[in-house]
Amino acid sequence: MTDSLDPRAAGARRLRDKVCIVTGAGQGIGRATARRLGEEGGKIVVAERVDESATRTTVELREAGVDATKVLADVGTFEGAEAMVREAMAAYGRVDVLVNNVGGTIWMQPYHKYTPEQVNLELERTLYPTMWCCLAVLPVMMEQGSGSIVNLGSQSPRGLHRLPYAVGKGGIFAMTKVLSMEYGQYGIRVNTVSPGGTAVPDRITPRTALGGGMFADEPDNEEYAEYRSQMLEDIRNQQSIRRPGNPEEQASTIAFLASDDASFITGQVINCSGGQS
Numbered sequence: 001m002t003d004s005l006d007p008r009a010a011g012a013r014r015l016r017d018k019v020c021i022v023t024g025a026g027q028g029i030g031r032a033t034a035r036r037l038g039e040e041g042g043k044i045v046v047a048e049r050v051d052e053s054a055t056r057t058t059v060e061l062r063e064a065g066v067d068a069t070k071v072l073a074d075v076g077t078f079e080g081a082e083a084m085v086r087e088a089m090a091a092y093g094r095v096d097v098l099v100n101n102v103g104g105t106i107w108m109q110p111y112h113k114y115t116p117e118q119v120n121l122e123l124e125r126t127l128y129p130t131m132w133c134c135l136a137v138l139p140v141m142m143e144q145g146s147g148s149i150v151n152l153g154s155q156s157p158r159g160l161h162r163l164p165y166a167v168g169k170g171g172i173f174a175m176t177k178v179l180s181m182e183y184g185q186y187g188i189r190v191n192t193v194s195p196g197g198t199a200v201p202d203r204i205t206p207r208t209a210l211g212g213g214m215f216a217d218e219p220d221n222e223e224y225a226e227y228r229s230q231m232l233e234d235i236r237n238q239q240s241i242r243r244p245g246n247p248e249e250q251a252s253t254i255a256f257l258a259s260d261d262a263s264f265i266t267g268q269v270i271n272c273s274g275g276q277s
């Protein structure tokens with residue numbers, strides 16, 4: 001292991017030999033999570049639709065001595081999610097942890113400015129990947145009689161200018177509760193880490209990249225810039241710790257919930273947001 005992957009918290013190697021799928025692991029919070037779970041002993045399935053970033057994460061994990069497998073998948077469809085789980089099973093024969101990290105705002109504007117197409121694209125980005133991946137992985141975890149699912153939420157359900165994204169994350173909060181209630185009897189825990197604004201300096205793929213490499217048309221005008229600054233000010237005003245978080249802070253919270261350290265915690269949303277909630 002290199003020092004660069006050294007986790008700060010105590011209790012390292014809590015994921016020893018656990019097979020962990022991390023979706024969207026090519027950059028940002030997903031990449032930091034793959035590194036953290038790998039450092040803690042996990043075998044990592046790097047699930048990502050962009051080959052360049054998937055390769056970057058997989059190579060750096062392997063160089064650090066982590067057992068990692070790259071799986072190129074579009075988890076925006078059930079077929080993609082199913083193929084991802086199939087490839088993880090082919091590689092390791094089980095799935096202990098699923099981190100549903102794929103998601104993210106595409107546009108920031110008051111709701112009346114959204115077109116119906118934009119609303120659909122926001123839900124396809126943020127709501128459906130978690131739904132499809134849960135649907136695909138549950139039979140495997142039920143058969144094992146164990147599993148830990150960690151979803152990514154957001155503070156947007158009580159913030160400005162991202163209503164479709166906020167609805168997607170609200171759906172993820174609902175999934176967290178309902179799935180925890182339905183599948184606790186199979187030894188499956190389901191929790192959500194809800195980040196506040198988190199600085200992501202390593203993006204290869206912009207938020208505005210849609211499926212198939214297409215880029216969304218983000219308005220480049222003063223009005224749109226003003227919406228964005230109102231949204232950021234709204235976030236800062238709600239925080240006790242008035243700075244952006246970093247991906248490693250999200251990853252350490254995710255690692256806790258993924259691990260057996262959280263064995264009696266399910267159906268919960270943990271805010272990792274500098275006090276915003």
Ligand SMILES: NC(=O)c1ccc[n+]([C@@H]2O[C@H](COP(=O)([O-])OP(=O)(O)OC[C@H]3O[C@@H](n4cnc5c(N)ncnc54)[C@H](O)[C@@H]3O)[C@@H](O)[C@H]2O)c1
Nearest residue numbers: 024026028029049074075076102103104152154195197198
């Ligand atoms: N960064 C923040 O400030 C912040 C704040 C709150 C919540 N979150 C949540 O945390 C999660 C990660 O955020 P981030 O900023 O690190 O994301 P990001 O946009 O930087 O990275 C997402 C990754 O997912 C991949 N991806 C997108 N769609 C995919 C698909 N259909 N199939 C497979 N891979 C796909 C992208 O290629 C990219 O590598 C998201 O769910 C986001 O909503 C982030």
